[in-house]
Amino acid sequence: MSTVAQTERTGRAAPRITGRQTVVLAVLLVAQFMLAVDFSILNVALPAIGTGLGLPLDRLQWIATAFALPAAGFTLLFGRVADLYGRRRLFLQGLALLAAASLAGGLATDPAVLIAARVAQGLATAAVTPAGLALLTTAFPEGPLREKALGLNGALMSAGFTAGAILGGVLTDLLSWRWAFLVNVPVALAVLLIAPRVLAESRPDATARVRLDLPGALTVTGGLLALVLGLTEAGRLGWSHPAALTATLLGVGLLGGFLAVERRAAAPLVPPAVLRRRTVRIGNVIGLLAFLTETSLVFLLTLYLQEVLHFSALAAGLSFGVLGLGTVLGGTLAARVIARLGVRGALLAGGLLQAAATGVLLALGPGGGWLWLLLPATFAGGVGNMLVIVGFLVTATSGLPDREQGTAAGLATMTQQIGITVGTPVMSAVVAAAAPAHGVLGGVGLAVAANTALVLVGVFLATRLAGRR
Incomplete structure (x- = not known):
């Protein structure tokens, strides 16, 4: 039943976000967007970093890996720490670490310092992301308001990942790769200045606290x-x-x-009551597939644009602007779709749209004229993927008491980080296996087919969830 229909039947106005909640939401969304940008902002800048610091080509991958390992590995732990010792406290401390690490990375003159800064950025991300998500879910009551907030959160996370690729190319070409680090510093300081004034601490009473x-x-x-x-x-x-x-x-x-x-x-660390929930288990698997498929598709299409169509790195990055627009639209529509179709309906609709848009890319050929197919397909796929991501976040964090929101957010964040991290190497292995016999285009085609199949697995899992508004 839609929100409008509910209002007509009950005679009461639909709940609205208050002015204070708007400020809280803005602070949390800015932080989450900045963290999402960090996942991809250095990808285009890696060659320039290697040249500037004398880092060999075979070690450039460690700039990304040094960030991804702690970002994925510590999220569940920090989600539980947030529950026990304070979400706002961990959120603010993580942001302070991010600002310091970004400054160190931007000023680094030695590869070891740069790698250490990336490790610290990963740790900060592992702390801020689940703490921020838990602060968001506890600031908005379960229902339409939370779904709207999670929709905007998901849209900006996905848009941030896409924007990072574009911003990294622009900053590296116009200024220096160092600004891919330094851009975080003023944003993090601004959030640190405002957040203590608007974010309320949330943690158990002293008598209810337990040891880690x-x-x-x-x-x-x-x-x-x-x-x-x-x-x-x-x-x-x-x-x-x-x-x-x-x-x-x-x-x-x-x-x-x-x-x-x-x-x-x-x-x-993870209470059995949380893991026993079918929505938590299935929802996190669906979320893993959603993040894995869309972020790895960006990698596959980057190969296609640069290796097959011979686009420059900057032109390839700008081509993904339509994907970013699709994710923003999907995030803003997600709450309305959930209100009309229910969570399972939104997951099914989004998954089927993403699968269709990805499957269409199997028709891509070697000429530049295929952009007419790639651009609208990636836009539609972004809309569908964001419906799935928001549905996953709602499913994985609903029906739980506030004291377990940090743990649920930690699980959801861990799912997100692992999906983002492992999607590219998995699809890279598929391309590498097929490319010697079928060329880069053939390898990309096989990986796109595998990507589509994984999206359909997520659609099947969504059918196993109970339908609810």
């Missing part, structure tokens, strides 16, 4: 770090390489150990 589950924290963090490292190295070295295989198996083993530890823990 250290064995669970060590096993899940170590497992996520090893798994992300293994998958990243697999994309670079191949799935059978000993380093990639060892790290991946170690990660799987540690995560299995984490589940065993949590069953016996007196105060588990």
Whole structure:
């Protein structure tokens, strides 16, 4: 039932966001947008960084990996820390670390300093993202207001990832790669100045607090770090390489150990009641597939534009502007779609739209005229993907008490970070396997087909959720 229909039946006005909630939302969205930009802003700048600091070509990947490992590996731990010790406190401390790390990276004259700054940026992201998401879900009551806030949050996250690729190229070409770091500093300081005045602290009463589950924290963090490292190295070295295989198996083993530890823990890192919820389990898998498929599709289309159509890096980045517009539109429409179709309906509609838009890209050919197909398809795919992402965030954080919102946000953020991190190496491996026999275009085509299939897996999982408004 739509919000308008609900209003007509009840005779009451639909809930509206207050002035204070608007300021809270703006502060949190600016922070989340900045963090999303950081995931992709250095991709185009990597060659310039290597030249400027004397970093060999085979080590450039570590600039991205040094950020991705802590960003994915520590999110669940920091989500629980936010629940226990204060979400606003962790949010502000993470932003302060991000500002300091960005300043250090922008001024770095040595590769080791730059890598250390990227590690610190990843840790800051792992702290700020789940704390910010938990602050958002507790600031807005479950229902239309929260769905609208999550829609805007999801739109800006996805748009930030796309904008990062464009902004990185513009800053590197017009100024210097250092501004890809330094641009964070004034934004983070502005948020730090305003946030303490508008964000209320949220944490359990002192009598209700429990100790942190250290064995669970060590096993899940170590497992996520090893798994992300293994998958990243697999994309670079191949799935059978000993380093990639060892790290991946170690990660799987540690995560299995984490589940065993949590069953016996007196105060588990992830309360069993959260994991037992069908919406949390299925919702996070759907979210993983949504982030994996869309971010890896950007990689695949970058290969197509640069290696097949011979676009420059800046022109390729600008081509994704329509994808960013699609994600913004999808995010702004998501709350209305959920109100009309329910969460499961939004997941199904978004997934089917994304699958159709991705499948159409199988027709891409070697000529520049194929842009007429690529641009509208990526726009439509962005709309569909954002409906799925917002549906995932609503599903994965609904029906839980406020005291568990940090944990739920940590799980959702971990899902997001892993999807963003592993999507590119997985699809890169598919392209690498097919390219020797079928060329780059053939390899991209096979990976696009695999991408479409994964989107349809998410659609199938959405059918397993109970329909609700």
